[in-house]
Amino acid sequence: MAGLASEQSESEHGAVETETPRAKGPLIYRQSIWTRTTHWVWVVCLFFLLLSGFQIFNAHPILYIGQESGFEYDNRVLSILPIQREDGSFAGRTTIFGHSFDTSGVLGFSGTQEQPQFRAFPNWITIPSYQDLATGRVVHLFFGWILVGTMFVWFVASLINGHLRRDIVPKGADFKALPGEISAHARFRFHKRAGYNPLQKLSYAFILLVIFPLVVLTGLSMSPGMNAAWPWLIEIFGGRQTARTIHFGAMVVLVLFFIVHVLMVVLAGPINELRSMITGWYRTDPTSEEEKP
Incomplete structure (x- = not known):
């Protein structure tokens, strides 16, 4: 009876809707x-x-503004350099317009403390x-x-x-x-x-x-x-x-x-x-x- 009722319902409301495939342009x-x-x-x-x-x-991992560069100039805009902390360990420091960030393992210093790589960009x-x-x-x-x-x-x-x-x-x-x-x-x-x-x-x-x-x-x-x-x-x-x-x-x-x-x-x-x-x-x-x- 349930199946008959279901068939009757489908016949009254039309066929069950099926998802049509999306047309291609x-x-x-x-x-x-x-x-x-x-x-x-x-x-x-x-x-x-x-x-x-x-x-x-x-x-030379430092960028400047101007014609010349050197220790006597204060025209750095970017530097990616290794540093040594007070405890003797090494780190990488990136400085942009005077604001410094620790970029150890990626920029300035990579590798391990036992086998450090002091490069702005790592060798890989x-x-x-x-x-x-x-x-x-x-x-x-x-x-x-x-x-x-x-x-x-x-x-x-x-x-x-x-x-x-x-x-x-x-x-x-x-x-x-x-x-x-x-x-x-x-x-x-x-x-x-x-x-x-x-x-x-x-x-x-x-x-x-x-x-x-x-x-x-x-x-x-x-x-x-x-x-x-x-x-x-x-x-x-x-x-x-x-x-x-x-x-x-x-x-x-x-x-x-x-x-x-x-x-x-x-x-x-x-x-x-x-x-x-x-x-x-x-x-x-x-x-x-x-x-x-």
Whole structure:
């Protein structure tokens, strides 16, 4: 009787609702071969530039503002140094604008008290792992010039195919839509559009058109050969030590961008995002009835 009543109830109220599979949006060709190739070359270059840059920084782990540095100057903005405590043990101390932090085990001092490593950045994160300034500079310059060449190729290709104008440079409508896009990201709602969203445009424009050129120009301004050829370049940045500090600061911005970038890829759907940067094809959201013509 119970089964009969159940069947009667279903016949009166209709079939039991079943969960329909979510519709997939169309695949579009989003990333050109130029965008994909330069993207992955940049990944390799920035990896070696970062780790060899740590090696170079370890040779003198202090940053200054101005043209000169030394014991008689009070122009330090950052230092990562080992210290010895009153009890004889070692520690790492990072000082930023006069504020000091204990960074033992990570920055300034790593290893054990019996086998200490007195390095700003530990050996596992530098290229080469041992202290070798000459090799670090060779690696840094090699990948630095590859980065410059790749930037030039990307810029010319992006001008020709319209990628720079269409996808990178923000427009007035992007700034108007920015608050809504920030709100959607805060709620982990990621819309898969054919084009970049306003946050992507602003961040990519900042990295590609501001930070990348800044890294290159400050790096060139620290070269004695460039100082002889373009003496005005070092003056633009207020001296060699200021240029070195800006160079380091731009590196920090790139690392933070990389962390956020990877996090967004994971949250937005890594398979779709990686497919876009490998094959060029990207799956967008299904078109809603309101959007259909």
